[in-house]
Amino acid sequence: MNCEDFNDRLPEFLEDALSTADQAAAREHVQKCVACQQALAQQEALAKTIRLSFHRETQRLSLRPETKRNILNTLKRPEFPPTAWENIQGFFAVLWRHPAWAGTVLLCLVLLVSGRRFYQDSARPSSAQATVKDNRITYYIDIPIQTEMHVYRRQNNMVVDAVVTESSVIEASFSENMRSSPSSQPRIN
Amino acid sequence: MAEIPSGSAQKAVDSFDVQEFIDSHGDRLLRSAYLLCGDETEAQDLVQETLIQAIRSWRRFRGESAIYTWVHGILLNLCRRYHRKQKRLVYDEELVLKETFQSDHAQEMDQDFYAARLTKAMQELSQEHREVLILRYFENMKIDEIARQTGVSSGTVKSRLHYAVRCLEQLIPQEMNLFASDGTNHKES
Numbered sequence A: 001m002n003c004e005d006f007n008d009r010l011p012e013f014l015e016d017a018l019s020t021a022d023q024a025a026a027r028e029h030v031q032k033c034v035a036c037q038q039a040l041a042q043q044e045a046l047a048k049t050i051r052l053s054f055h056r057e058t059q060r061l062s063l064r065p066e067t068k069r070n071i072l073n074t075l076k077r078p079e080f081p082p083t084a085w086e087n088i089q090g091f092f093a094v095l096w097r098h099p100a101w102a103g104t105v106l107l108c109l110v111l112l113v114s115g116r117r118f119y120q121d122s123a124r125p126s127s128a129q130a131t132v133k134d135n136r137i138t139y140y141i142d143i144p145i146q147t148e149m150h151v152y153r154r155q156n157n158m159v160v161d162a163v164v165t166e167s168s169v170i171e172a173s174f175s176e177n178m179r180s181s182p183s184s185q186p187r188i189n
Numbered sequence B: 001m002a003e004i005p006s007g008s009a010q011k012a013v014d015s016f017d018v019q020e021f022i023d024s025h026g027d028r029l030l031r032s033a034y035l036l037c038g039d040e041t042e043a044q045d046l047v048q049e050t051l052i053q054a055i056r057s058w059r060r061f062r063g064e065s066a067i068y069t070w071v072h073g074i075l076l077n078l079c080r081r082y083h084r085k086q087k088r089l090v091y092d093e094e095l096v097l098k099e100t101f102q103s104d105h106a107q108e109m110d111q112d113f114y115a116a117r118l119t120k121a122m123q124e125l126s127q128e129h130r131e132v133l134i135l136r137y138f139e140n141m142k143i144d145e146i147a148r149q150t151g152v153s154s155g156t157v158k159s160r161l162h163y164a165v166r167c168l169e170q171l172i173p174q175e176m177n178l179f180a181s182d183g184t185n186h187k188e189s
Helices: A003-008 A010-014 A020-032 A034-058 A065-076 A084-097 A099-123 B009-014 B016-037 B040-056 B067-086 B093-105 B111-122 B127-137 B143-150 B154-171
Strands: A129-133 A136-155 A158-177
Touching: A003 A010, A003 A020, A003 A034, A010 A034, A020 A034, A034 B016, A034 B111, A034 B127, A065 B016, A065 B040, A084 A099, B016 B040, B016 B067, B016 B127, B040 B067, B067 B127, B067 B143, B111 B154, B127 B143, B127 B154, B143 B154
Parallel strands: none
Antiparallel strands: A129 A136, A136 A158
């Protein structure tokens, strides 16, 4: 064991927490090394000083009789269940201590919100809409139209034809008076 | 060491063992709380809250550590909460400390004065560094035990201890010679 190792393991050496072999190696090293002997003595002096200071500073302290009475009186009172606000605070305190849980809860919330929006969007009718104005209901519908067009052209002294298909959607509307039957003729925009 | 009896919380309150539990752990917890927060009145309140919480939630004690260690864990959490609240109060504590030291400097440097000075210097450390010093030198916990109690690695505990001691050396005036390897100014009491 060298000086660096010894200084690194000094706290464990002092509390006898090293393995038997390491403890023996450290003891052997410190017997030979003056610098490590000084470091060890300083650590021991430091521990002794701090322990004595703590002891002197706190030896006069004892739990006051009224504190003991307060504890017993509080314990004799029925324990009220935590309020909703305390429960919320407790929930967030737990999340704060466990970032993985917080991430999971956040992910669930995102999935919940996006899933709800997806559900609402898919459930909404794609075309039919209606507006009411001046006692008249106007319906708007999308009508898909497919048109075929024959194209003829000359190629190497031959006439070649091709069929071109186009799809489009047109919006049609028809309205009815709220008191009468709907008009039979839709108006195409 | 007093153990909380089995049965309902109300039964536990009415039984003699609660009183014994408070008597056997109260003073030691108070001294630790005083070192952690630096104020006796606050320490009394913290210990009162700690013991109430411990007795009310004693069923959660799984016997993985000594009961005092478990109760001390509750105290540590309450002290952390206390310090988070204290951070919101802005005042020049450093100035107060300097004035106190200068006015007392002419007095005889007795052992109690050293202890008080060391405890005041402790309050200038961060909560994390103060915790490891108290657990190491007041509660006499080993590095591994401190790591479990504070929820950090052994390496972090050693690093914090090293840093805390270096800070104390800077905060304590040189003429006190508190950390000299050739002995301390204290005598064994």
